[in-house]
Amino acid sequence: MVNTHFKDVVGYTDPMSVEAGGTLKLKVSTTADRVRLGVRRVASGSWSAQAGPDVTLVHAEGFEDRVLDGTLHSVPLGSYAQAPVSEAFRRSEARSFGLLLMPTARHGRVQALVQFYGPHGRRLGGLALDAGGHLAIVGADGAPLLRSAAPLVRGQWASVGAGFSGTTGGVELAVAPLFGAATVSRGDVALDGLAAAETLTLGAAVAAGGAAQVADARFADPLLTTATAGEIATALASGTQGWRHLSRAHGAGAVLSRWDFSQAPERARVSDVGPGRCDAELVNTPSRVITGPFWDGSAFDWRLRPEHYNAVHFHADDLSDCGWPDAALLDIPADCPSGLYGAELKTEKGTDVVPFVVRARPAEREPVALLLPTFTYLSYGNAPPAMRGPDHGIAAYPDEAPIDGHPGFGRSHYDRHDDGAPVMLSSRLRPVTSMRFGSLPWGITPDTWLYTWLRDRFGQIDLLTDEDLHRDGLDALSGHRLVITGNHPEYYSTEMLDALEAFCDGGGRMMYLGGNGFYWRVSVSDTVPGQIEVRRTEDGTRAWIAEPGEGHHQMDGGYGGLWRRLGRPPNRLAGVGFAAQGFDASGHYHVRPDARSGPGGFALEGVGDDFGQHGWLGGGAAGQEIDRVEPRLAPDAEVHVLASSTGHPPSMLRTKEEMLSFVMPFDDPKARADVAIRFAGASGAVFSVGSMAWVGALLDGGDTAGRNDVARMTENVVRRFLDPAPFRPSGG
Incomplete structure (x- = not known):
């Protein structure tokens, strides 16, 4: 992946999401004299095998374009x-x-x-x-x-x-x-x-x-x-x-x-x-x-x-807040529909589109909410491309280009500081250039595909972010019948897990349409806004490990590391947990023999016994980072497996917390993805696909109507989960 040109404008918003009727602060730095600002709505997201990400932006009603004076601001690195x-x-x-x-x-x-x-x-x-x-x-x-x-x-x-x-x-x-x-x-x-x-x-x-x-x-x-x-x-x-x-x-x-x-x-x-x-x-x-x-x-x-x-x-490269002045205040109309938007900053030489979310007001919430994993975006924020998945053979990604006047904007949780110490803090109060629509298909880019598919099938849906869920807890989910995750909800706070568990236990439905979810514990500062903290302790697939004695978080005092090691494995919430990873090619799924006659059989209506043999992420629906059912990690959960993946290359290796000792490569039956449903009480349920590549198969392939078995199965579940009828008699 090579970028031969520079962009000359960059920005960030504070915060990342805002309720309709609220105000968003926009920060901008540029070497240009003038910047044209326009607010755009994401109409669709797609993928080209030759050119990479393709996001269609349209003018957002209620906003007028304007011209801002250009100013170059420094990045105040160093604590x-x-x-x-x-x-x-x-x-x-x-x-x-x-x-x-x-x-x-x-x-x-x-x-x-x-x-x-x-x-x-x-x-x-x-x-x-x-x-x-x-x-x-x-x-x-x-x-x-x-x-x-x-x-x-x-x-x-x-x-x-x-x-x-x-x-x-x-x-x-x-x-x-x-x-x-x-x-x-x-x-x-x-x-x-x-x-x-x-x-x-x-x-x-x-x-x-x-x-x-x-x-x-x-x-x-x-x-x-x-x-x-x-x-x-x-x-x-x-x-x-x-x-x-x-x-x-x-x-x-x-x-x-x-x-x-x-x-x-x-x-x-x-x-x-x-x-x-x-x-x-x-x-x-x-x-x-x-x-x-x-x-x-x-x-x-x-x-x-x-x-x-x-x-x-x-550290000389610490950065929690760029501290740039407001270049503009974006007043969000009270009737602005919830969705994914971008502040488009244009100069004669370049463009930067800064993503942000408009949330619905509580009284106007739609039945379906897409929960964008923005803490994962922050954790990978500005990480080297090599730490954000394969490049898929794309010659250049426009939003991975360097920015004139700025050597960088701080580090990610996948970096070390210049002195070799692990980076444990990441902030949104800076440009997060990896969180752009024209960047590598890791983070927000594949989530635009899911957003597109949901809007095409179900019309208006609401969006919210991890920070909203952490701050508001169960109240953030109130009014929604169904909450759907993005493709990589890896980083979760205690408050977020508590909210999702309470939502499902209270009769809510959730669809986990990704992999490697609910994996690392993060904490959020109440006194230093915009930051999240992670400490990678003891186990897990990780870029670094915390130094001895340094496993507790400074933000809340809690112990860090894997939720699995902290007694809350993802399997308890989602029915599945991180099993393996590999990026050479993606596999597909085979329906379990007894799945069609089981309580989750509704998901398989019109779906073939083998499905997901296509997709933008590795050529299949089961790939990159995958999750499976493991009964011993959630022995009390009622989990039904509908399908399991196959066709993985030898590079799909079980994650290290799964291995008790080193063994030579072998045909590992546990290096697989499971599609599963966990029932919670009479009405609550979680549908999990166990794969980050699933969203890359929703819009790819299929019949003349643009439907494929991955999309058909997902749609089956959405429609059944929106039906308030219980899955069993009360108390069953």
Whole structure:
């Protein structure tokens, strides 16, 4: 896949979905002088074996096109903390800084550890790591005043003290290994100007609103004090309460400010537990609930030993919010039909269509709702194409093109940071360029096919997103008779699972028309909008694994990983769970011998014994990532298998949580997809197809009416699920 041209405009909305009658904020960045904005409705989505995705957009009624002034906005990459400086620090004759530090950057560059600022943001100097990894006290111009004799070791904790002014009138640097004594260096030149310090930053230097010299490093127990550099380094190195030695030696007022990263990790504010009470604000959500310098493996839940989790990990490529100003406010008409829309941004050189959803108001909801798996879109947001499925031989995807003026917009859950640490946070408050209609058929692109098919067969349907379901729970589903998932609902929060289970147990019907669903647990921040968190622990098919002791989420404290490992396997909700994956070619289905006479036989009316031997995703309806029935994972669920897949190539391999030990390749009967129905009580039900490739077969192939057995079976189920008649007598 090759893209030879650049786009020159890009945008995002806040939020991704809006109720009819509400307002959506649109953010835009471009190198062009003018941008033409139009609101478009997705009329249809299709696929060409030669050209790839083909989405038809039409003018959305109630919106007028307009022209916006073009502005290029920067992408504020990098996390750091900022805080006011206490009056006691400014008045003190001795001003020092200390912290426990683990450098993690792979490549040498200047990294700010603490930087002080005077009136109007004027830089006053501070402490940094130089390009060689040495500690350096730097002046207002960034020039080193004193440098440590030896560089710090990447990936190793050290205790650091820096005296900026003291009784000697010069500067001091001290470094101590954990539980060791400090080595001290001294210089004759003092760091002037700190009496005027108003604010400071930890982990970056800030100028003109942007971060520079951002550190890739773990910080613990940063503090301001009147003690000497050697005393600081030796005290902090002594253990989890090492800072107390400074108070014992110099009195209660020796520690002026101390920022405790072990408290309230879900918040963007870090408490100053010293007398200064100069709380710090975190920018771009660095990683928290990570092991600190004295973690010893005695606790794996930070809530049990918070002093072992007193660290933060800053990254130069963190991004939680681009912070771009509103380029336009989209006022959604009260009578705007629910659906999938796009904010079309056009310049003379390029186009970007930013998807968004309009939700129906509660009193106007349709019987059928399509639940777009937007948390999956975010998790894969801006991931490398190689992590988003095969390219299907398409020469170029228009929306995979690079964007003029912007090297990137942050990372996905399928990446690592520049320093090798796993990316655990992903945000919608940035352009998610992989969530575009002209991108790889992974995410929103195949879901446009399902949306098209549903509208063609059943007329108006409603749309909602994962964020809506997480926020509103069961209320988001109220008024709908049938809820249908997209083709890859992989990432789910507790609140989302609770809502779907309650919906089905209460008589609602659900169709899971995908694969690899309900797989990873995510959490959502109530204090930092727009982000989701995942921690890949212990098991599962994954791009990385969380570091030891770092399996609990910072957003809600819950343990991360597979829902299967957390006692809520997908099989309990959907009747099926992730079984295998392979991307070379897709298989097809064969109807089980007793399925037509069983309680789910209505789904098979007019369907042949073998079906799904076609499709846009691998040439079949059963492929990519597939799910099967496994009774031992949901022994109390009433699940009826209607069909199972066959015809998979040897590359369709069972997922690793299914394997207890390594075995050589073999003909694996468990590497299959099952079409199944789970009945919940008298009226609730879930129909599952166990395949991400299913939606790629709905519009492909078939008779002269454009129908095929995959579409026919899906339509059979939709019509029966819309019929409120129970599936059995009450209480049966």
